[in-house]
Amino acid sequence: MHYMRRKRSGTTGSAGYTRRPGRTVAERVYPRLITNPETGCWEWTGALRNGYGAVGIGKSVHYVHRWVYVQHVGPIPTDYVIDHLCCNRRCANPEHLEAVTDETNKARGGHAHGTRKETAR
Template identity: 40%
Template sequence: MSQFAVVTTETSRDEIVKNLVEVTELPAAIVKRFVVKFNVRENDCWEWRAASNDPKYGGLPYGRFYFEGKFWVAHRWLYEQAVGVVPGNLVLDHFKVPSGDCIGARCVNPNHLEPVTNRENILRGSGRGAQNAKKTHCAKGHKYDRTDKRGFRICTKCAREYAKNYRAGAK
């Protein structure tokens, strides 16, 4: 991925615009319209301060940017303009979030983004799917030692106990 010039809280908006115009080859007016919508934070995040998706409808508060007749997710728009199109089977991951170096959904800094599979993005997160994937033992403390035909991890001891109790109840 191309790295942008170091942008700090001391970097002027004009310097940011100049850098992004060089990288994206977009007209300065469009870049300026984008740049005024974020603030640079101490941790190098570019915090989106304009319109965003409403998280109460189940999503994350990703910034929105209107360009050429449609609303774009702001971080994806800038990434695609500056770095290139994200392949259809990949999503953009705010990969610095787990280390505490990025604010996540509201950050539009392309240097904080990485194209990954949806599965990798989920596993890097802190949601229920990521938490369960990190487990190595079942609720009774047995090590997961097999995978069933659906791909779920199981422990042999609990599976045998369940089958034994099921057969006993069927009689």
């Protein structure tokens, strides 16, 4: 088994996930986003962390929706969070994301088991 791992990744290390060298973050992210025709959400089909899409970049794990937001909209202001206007944590559609303060996000009421706000799509 470790011989196959070495052949694929160049190492016999047993890190849970071995990346294929040479792939950009975009080449790893976009194929795992599937558009939901009913909602327009770009739903992440890869790994999740706290219900949000997650991808390894370098030696750290980043939320997919934040990465996509930066690529399509621009930098996230300091002390801001990304609010999912569609209430779907797996969504990375930049049209469904908005940079807001944590207070605004909490006031909008992102509830895990209930209704959300009037502005939800």
